[in-house]
Amino acid sequence: MKEFKITYFFDEEHYIRRFVHLDSMEQAVSLVQSERGRYIFFTDSRGIYHELDKGKVRVTQVAEYFRTTK
Numbered sequence: 379m380k381e382f383k384i385t386y387f388f389d390e391e392h393y394i395r396r397f398v399h400l401d402s403m404e405q406a407v408s409l410v411q412s413e414r415g416r417y418i419f420f421t422d423s424r425g426i427y428h429e430l431d432k433g434k435v436r437v438t439q440v441a442e443y444f445r446t447t448k
Contacts (some may be wrong), residue, residue: 382406383443386435394428397443406440417444 379399379414387393387414418430432438 379444381443383441384410385439385441386430386432387437387439388434389436394430395422396428397423403440403442410438411438 379401380394380403382398382400382403384398385393386396398406398409400409413432416432418432420427420430421427
């Protein structure tokens with residue numbers, strides 16, 4: 379399973395990131411496309427709960443993420 383970073387940009391200064399584990403980039407893109415125009419809900423790695431109105435997002439970026447251990 380691969381890790382993907384999805385970044386939702388609201389404007390040039392405000393964004394939120396979400397990490398998902400899927401098998402391929404195609405699945406990650408399909409997930410983003412299926413959520414278009416809806417509210418999505420998720421808890422981030424810090425345990426913070428988010429409700430995101432995808433209708434307010436201006437740009438969505440999907441990239442495979444290669445986590446490095448600190």
